[in-house]
Amino acid sequence: MKLFDVYPLNNITIEKANGSYVWDDKGTRYLDMYGGHAVISIGHTHPHWVKRIEGQLNKIAFYSNSVIIPLQQQLADKLATVSGKTDYQLFLCNSGAEANENALKLASFHTGRKKIVAFKKSFHGRTSLAVAATDNPSIVAPVNETDNIIFLPFNDVNALHECFVQEGNTIAAVITEGIQGVGGINVASDLFLQTVRSLCNQYGALFIADSVQCGYGRTGKFFAHDHAGVDADIYSMAKGMGNGFPIGGILIAPHIQPKHGMLGTTFGGNHLACAAALAVLEVMESENLMILTAENGAYLMEQLKAIPELQDVRGRGLMIGFGVPDQLKDLKKLLLQEYKIFTGEAKPNVIRLLPSLALQKEQIDEFLQSLKQAIMALNKNAA
Numbered sequence: 339m340k341l342f343d344v345y346p347l348n349n350i351t352i353e354k355a356n357g358s359y360v361w362d363d364k365g366t367r368y369l370d371m372y373g374g375h376a377v378i379s380i381g382h383t384h385p386h387w388v389k390r391i392e393g394q395l396n397k398i399a400f401y402s403n404s405v406i407i408p409l410q411q412q413l414a415d416k417l418a419t420v421s422g423k424t425d426y427q428l429f430l431c432n433s434g435a436e437a438n439e440n441a442l443k444l445a446s447f448h449t450g451r452k453k454i455v456a457f458k459k460s461f462h463g464r465t466s467l468a469v470a471a472t473d474n475p476s477i478v479a480p481v482n483e484t485d486n487i488i489f490l491p492f493n494d495v496n497a498l499h500e501c502f503v504q505e506g507n508t509i510a511a512v513i514t515e516g517i518q519g520v521g522g523i524n525v526a527s528d529l530f531l532q533t534v535r536s537l538c539n540q541y542g543a544l545f546i547a548d549s550v551q552c553g554y555g556r557t558g559k560f561f562a563h564d565h566a567g568v569d570a571d572i573y574s575m576a577k578g579m580g581n582g583f584p585i586g587g588i589l590i591a592p593h594i595q596p597k598h599g600m601l602g603t604t605f606g607g608n609h610l611a612c613a614a615a616l617a618v619l620e621v622m623e624s625e626n627l628m629i630l631t632a633e634n635g636a637y638l639m640e641q642l643k644a645i646p647e648l649q650d651v652r653g654r655g656l657m658i659g660f661g662v663p664d665q666l667k668d669l670k671k672l673l674l675q676e677y678k679i680f681t682g683e684a685k686p687n688v689i690r691l692l693p694s695l696a697l698q699k700e701q702i703d704e705f706l707q708s709l710k711q712a713i714m715a716l717n718k719n720a721a
């Protein structure tokens with residue numbers, strides 16, 4: 339049977355991993371500045387995470403949501419402490435798209451309204467409503483098309499005001515990433531997020547903070563939206579939550595009431611996924627990963643800003659992007675092929691860095707040295 343060919347692949351087979359390094363089948367080591375697409379939060383194969391999952395596997399891996407699963411409550415309690423959202427409620431699912439799908443549905447159930455405000459360059463996932471709220475027509479199937487999504491320019495406070503004046507009483511939710519990831523690392527301004535909050539309050543809409551990529555400590559605070567000093571009504575989470583074990587979830591503000599049957603899933607919140615997610619939060623706490631992320635991110639950002647060829651170095655913590663001029667358009671490829679470093683990209687000519695939050699200072703220096711050499715090599719070729 340052939341694999342359904344939807345991924346443009348690098349011709350590399352990764353066989354093992356540890357911390358911020360991965361190794362291919364020939365034994366070559368790569369520095370992972372991509373974190374498997376922002377998924378590796380506490381480091382590949384962290385021993386505490388492995389032990390937690392192994393221990394759980396030997397007890398029970400799965401039972402359905404028809405019984406009490408104490409690990410879910412333990413995860414909710416730990417999330418309350420680490421995120422600081424102590425009075426929120428937790429619903430567990432399996433992926434980022436599913437988290438946003440549930441968030442959007444919940445907002446519509448709660449308000450009885452249909453319209454969703456989303457933003458240019460957003461990415462919220464590939465399920466029906468999440469993809470409809472994603473600004474990329476090429477991945478929206480005809481059946482996903484809907485008139486219920488209003489796209490506004492990102493960070494445009496006036497457009498937001500005007501939209502609410504015209505349609506405020508029909509809007510169920512505003513959904514926005516704190517930092518757009520797939521869209522190219524675009525940081526939401528504090529004023530923008532504060533305006534979302536106050537307009538949602540004024541018109542009775544819900545504020546959904548898509549934290550699938552920018553959340554879970556990646557910016558040095560638990561949620562990127564926290565930097566603006568506002569609370570959202572719903573936070574969607576996935577990627578870093580399981581450090582590679584598939585799990586997603588939404589945090590739901592206390593004023594939103596649940597009803598039996600309103601949301602549901604077979605696999606969401608299973609024993610094994612909860613054990614993995616608990617291990618992640620335990621390591622984030624014991625290794626002070628959010629503080630380290632803020633410090634290491636600031637250092638990396640400062641060093642990148644000092645490299646004259648890089649354009650508009652931006653981001654927060656360990657979610658960083660920069661543009662490269664046309665003569666450096668092969669930089670990502672060269673970093674991978676010659677310098678054995680994984681990075682991410684966003685078109686056109688934007689490189690994204692989304693490493694593990696446990697990235698060490700020496701690894702940052704290793705990356706910077708290779709980056710400078712790669713730029714020098716490309717400059718020489720262009721001359």
Ligand SMILES: Cc1ncc(COP(=O)(O)O)c(C=O)c1O
Pocket residue numbers: 433434435436438461462463464515519520548549550551552576577
């Ligand atoms: C901001 C954001 N939301 C949602 C998703 C979808 O997550 P998943 O691929 O787990 O469905 C992504 C994935 O890249 C994302 O970056």
